Amino acid sequence: MLQLENISLTFGEDTLFDGISTIINPGERVGLVGPNGAGKSTLLKIIAGEINQDSGTINMSKAATVGYLPQDGVDPNPDLTVYEEVESAFEGIQKLEKAVQQAREKLANLDEGSPEYQKAMERVGSLQSKIERSGAYSLESNIEKILMGLGFTPEDFNRSTTEFSGGWLMRIALGKLLLQRPMYLLLDEPTNHLDIESLRWIEQFLSSYDGAVIIVSHDKAFLNKITKRTLALENGELFDYAGNFDYYKEKHADYKEHLRKAYENQQKEIKEIQEFIDKFRYNASKAAQVQSRIKQLEKMDIIELDEREEEIFFEFPPPERSGAVVMELEDVRKQYGKNVVFEDLSYTIDRGDKIAVVGPNGAGKSTLIRIISGIEDIDGGNREPGYNVTTSYFAQHQADELDLDKTVFEIMRDAAPKATETRLRTLLGCFLFQGDDVFKKVSVLSGGEKSRLALARMLLMPANFLIFDEPTNHLDMQSKSILQQALQQYEGAFMIVSHDRDFLDPIVDKTLEVRPETTNTFVGNVSYYLEKVEEREQEADASQDNSESNKKNGLSRKEERRIAAQKRQRKSKKLKPLKKKIEPLEEEIELKEERKQEIEDLMAQSDFYDDEDRVKEISMEYEKLKGELVEVYAEWEELAMKMSEIEEEFS
The missing domain is CATH 1.10.287 (Helix Hairpins)
Known part of the structure; x- marks a missing residue:
């Protein structure tokens, strides 16, 4: 149980938290929401012990572990490969393995009948048991599984961490956290650096995660899928809602x-x-x-x-009408060194197309839209803009091109000299620049603020073809909603690279999937595309199964049935003693889990903490129960692994 009690924090004259309190129970899925500046990231840092509150306490059991993923700023060891960096999260296991090796070396030099030999044997057994419970034997497969789930290829495992961009370094940090499986997992905007496929994978992973998860995210679809409870920060107070984001x-x-x-x-x-x-x-x-x-x-x-x-609205000025074809690519080739990104790529964008661009990171999504926008040269083929097409392009790096000596308002004024001050301030308000914020120098803005300013400036420029590369990464939910509403009413064509389904679904009518060496177009939004991807995967699995079952082995049907029957008998004979051992363990686990749930339900009751003696008694039982469950699960996993190996042997 994680308890926040009367947490207060002020910055100068601003009160961020005014005596907020809550309890996070084991296994809960909690969304932490609120407007930008409400203190969501700060609260996660307080829980993680990164910063200190002015007053109040954070209470949790001594056995509790906390894992924290910040929005940015992770700093992996530059001397390690990706695999080594993730593996470094398990220094404890490595120390145990070294201790076992040393104990065995000592054992080899002792007389088998001596008391010292017996003590050394007991130490080896104790250490070996700890290693088994730690999951060391499945560590390698777990590392590979999580890294590949986050979008890394086996070839990436042995690459230096210095070869990867900030977004990929965040994935490495996330992988380390997920492998450690802390009791309380704190994630600050974990989806910002993920593509659609990695997002699907992490949703499945977190849905079955056995610890508590607290998530700060502006991705409503992600929050709705994962969380069952929502904490909302507002004006220094914390409000508790017993449901996901839509319920909140x-x-x-x-x-x-x-x-x-x-x-x-x-x-x-x-x-x-x-x-x-x-x-x-x-x-x-x-x-x-x-x-x-x-x-x-x-x-x-x-x-x-x-x-x-307050409701704020933004509307694009009506763009000039373009020709029927906005952009045409014909047999385009693009490569970097020996890496061929596109070969013979042909694609046509028509007037009024609203296109989402999706696919795994590294497949070439950003390269494609840079080619379409005209800022990336091609190595072959043709790029032909349509008649009267005016293009406006936004990418995160454009924030670095802003004049640092100018104010926020001056940047906007330069982009649209004829626009009224009201219109400029309204647009800036849409992107979280309010009041005196508009007079800040660009040099003092954060990376996220610069990105929002670059996006606001781009929207001032009249164009009938808009191109966006991850426009929502630094927007809060209100700003995303404003941009979404404006794009719904926009009369021109646009392309958007994004993984934010909730943002994309209402505004796009085509989904362009970019994969290595291929592209596919789906006439529908991103949810429609994901449905088709699942159907495609299921068909591929069924096709593979049918292919294997239809292999001819030259035996008669009668002989095949006899061999299959003998195989089933051998498998059953091997599985029977293991099933006999595992069944009572499963019953024990079920009873202990039921009792654990009963205790957690008690802890969730508001009057539970009124009786100190009762709290102490129940808490001791709860900690003991968790320890017993760890041991029973370890024994069950060992038997289950053996059964799985037998199943695989006879598959």
């Missing part, structure tokens, strides 16, 4: 409507009281009543509405 939005909207009505009623009451005070302030006969109302105003708990939640 519904209940939060109800709360805001109730708050708005209460605000309006209170403002009406304040106005009436103030009018009375102003009217009778100098009336001696009403002096007592006036003083009473003044005190009433002073004691009133004033309701405030969050100005950041």
Whole structure:
């Protein structure tokens, strides 16, 4: 159990947390949401012990482990390969293996009948048991499984970490965390650096993760799939919702409507009281009543509405009409050194096309849209823009091209000299630059702020063909919604590289899948594409099964049946004693898990912590139960692995 009790934190005159408290139970899936600047990342850092709160306490058991993935800034060892960097998370296992080796060497030099030999044997057995429980024997396969799930190829395993970009380094850090399986896994925007395939994989992984997971993310589809509870930070307070993000939005909207009505009623009451005070302030006969109302105003708990939640809209200016064909690629070739990215690539973009570009990282998505935008040269073939096509392109690196000496507002003014100040400020507000933020120098902005400014500037430039490379990575949910609504009404064509299904689905009508050496177009949104991918994978699996079963072996059907029967008998004979051992273990696990769940349900009750003796007794039972479960699971896994090997032997 992870308990936050009365956590407070201020930065200068701003109160970030005002005595917030909550409990995270083992195994929970929690989304942490709130507007940019509400303190989501800061709260994760406090839980992880990266920074200290001003007051309040973080309580958890001594056995609890916490794993934290920041948004950026990971720093792997440059002297290690990808595989070695991930493996370094298991220094404890490596120390155990070294201790076993040393104990065995000592054992070889002792007399078998001596007491020292018996002690050394016991030490070897104890160390060996610890190694088995640690999962060391499946470590190699687990590392490979997780790295490949995150998009690395076997060829990448032996490459130096220095060869990878920041996004891939974040994946390495994520892989280390997932392998360590901490009791509390804290993930800050984990999907920003993933492609669609890696995103699907991590969703499956986290769905079966046995620890608690706390996720900060602006990907609504990801939160809805993973989380069952939502904590919302707002104005220094923490609100708890017993459901996923969609559930939170519904209940939060109800709360805001109730708050708005209460605000309006209170403002009406304040106005009436103030009018009375102003009217009778100098009336001696009403002096007592006036003083009473003044005190009433002073004691009133004033309701405030969050100005950041006001509805903001942005509309693209109507673009000039282009020809029927916006862009045509014919037999395009592109390579970097010996790496051929595209060969004989042909693709046509028509007026009004709304295209999502998806596929594994490294397949060439960004290269393709740079070619289409005209900033990347091709090595063969033709790139032909259509009649009257004007292109506007956004990529993350464009943030580095901003003039550091200018203010946010000056950057926008330079891009659209004829635009009104109201329009410029409205657009900047859409991308989280409010009030005096517009007068900040570009040099003091964070990387995310620069990206948002570059995106806002791009949207000012009139064009009938928009190209975006990961535009939503640094946007909060409100900003994404504003951009999404504007693109829904946009009359021109656009292409977007993104993994954010919730953002893409309502605005695209085609999905272009880019894979090494091939591209495929799906007439539908990203969810439709993913359905077709699953069907394709299922058909491929069925085809492989049929191919293997239809192999001719030259035996008669009768002989085949006899051999198959003998094979089943041998397999059954080997499995029977293992099944006899594993069945009571499964019953024991079921009973212990039921009791564990009962205790967790007790811990979740608000009055559980009122009785200190009861808390101590139940907590001791809970910790003991978890230890027993670890041992039983280890024994079960060993038997299950042996059964799996037998199944594989006879498959």
